[in-house]
Amino acid sequence: MAWAKGVLISLAALLVQDVAAQGISAKGSDFLRFGCSQLVIERTDPIVNPGTLYTPHLHQIVGGNSFNITMDPMTIDPPKTSKCTSCRMVEDFSNYWTASIFFRSPENGTYRRVPQMTNGQLNGTLMPQEGGITVYYMRPFSGTNKKTTVFKPGFRMIAGDPSLRTKPSGPMMNCHRCLSKSERTSGGSGAPCAPTDTAEFPKKPCPGGIRVTVIFPSCWDGKNVDSPDHRSHVAYAPGSSNLASDKCPATHPVRIPQVMYEVMYDTSEFANPEYYKDGKQPLVYSFGDTVGYGAHGDYLFGWTDGALQRAMDALGTNCFSESCPVLKLQSPADAIACTKPQQAKEEVSSDVWLKEIPGSPMMR
């Protein structure tokens, strides 16, 4: 889970400090939080490399099954072209994708994909899903105006940058949390990308897994559904907090829901302390990043007309997390049953040792 408990703890701490100065209220913590099972793991990326099979690096993809190598913003309509979604919210045919992580055997240099695992629910039981991603849509965390304007059809964006090998400045928006065995379902405590989380890969064994958090920008230029770098049409809110207030810069004046992913990697098999000696760690992202600063996520909007706006407007009254009466929830079994065959066919099983990571990325 979830940081709901962590946020409450942080809120309690803030209350003791100076809640007026922080401007945070418990009501402000309202968000949708739901699971999406794995659709497919493959080398495709309709945002960065449209039309390409076997793109440079491997992703896990979730959401509407109309996901394809080309998803032109002017013509695609995921709610119309999808027959199912792997997300619990049936009106959500968006696609969400993030990079795979590999374990490199210190003994012989071969690689195994670290399995994806499910996240915890807010009551401390595991989400009934297959791998996948936990998706959040959040209202402003502080400030008085909780209204958000949801994305237009065709909208897409990227958070983080796979080419980064140095620590980005500013609030941490992409981070890793190293979980102990007992934190497997709770996700540990503290708000997302708390000071104890790290922009780089953990430097110690994580027997309960690694939770990667990706926090997207909360401000939009109000015009463009995409931009050449897939980033500059959106912006992070000013300030030192990664969970945004209701403020936006003049260049990007429209407050959009803040999207956040939690992605769980099962490192329990790779938690031998020997692998972490002398400042080393054995993990590498599918794009050859051995440090972890390149953590990133891709988002392609695809809700049915009006559904997400309805939910965002209902937050703070009777809509919270997966329990949101203005949206329809499908059974975990139906979400799990929505999958896609690989289009870029190749071995990606987490049971198999590989000589090379798919795409043979440069290691750096």
Ligand SMILES: *[C@@H]1O[C@H](CO)[C@@H](O)[C@H](O)[C@H]1NC(C)=O
């Ligand atoms: C994917 O795109 C191809 C054409 O590029 C099309 O033939 C196919 O039907 C599409 N698949 C889905 C699931 O939309």
Ligand SMILES: *[C@@H]1O[C@H](CO)[C@@H](O)[C@H](O)[C@H]1NC(C)=O
């Ligand atoms: C490489 O090392 C791993 C353990 O790190 C082992 O499980 C695997 O069988 C080895 N592969 C070969 C080809 O020796």
Ligand SMILES: *[C@@H]1O[C@H](CO)[C@@H](O)[C@H](O)[C@H]1NC(C)=O
């Ligand atoms: C935990 O929450 C889920 C989702 O609301 C529910 O289906 C499940 O029964 C709950 N489990 C327990 C033990 O409370």
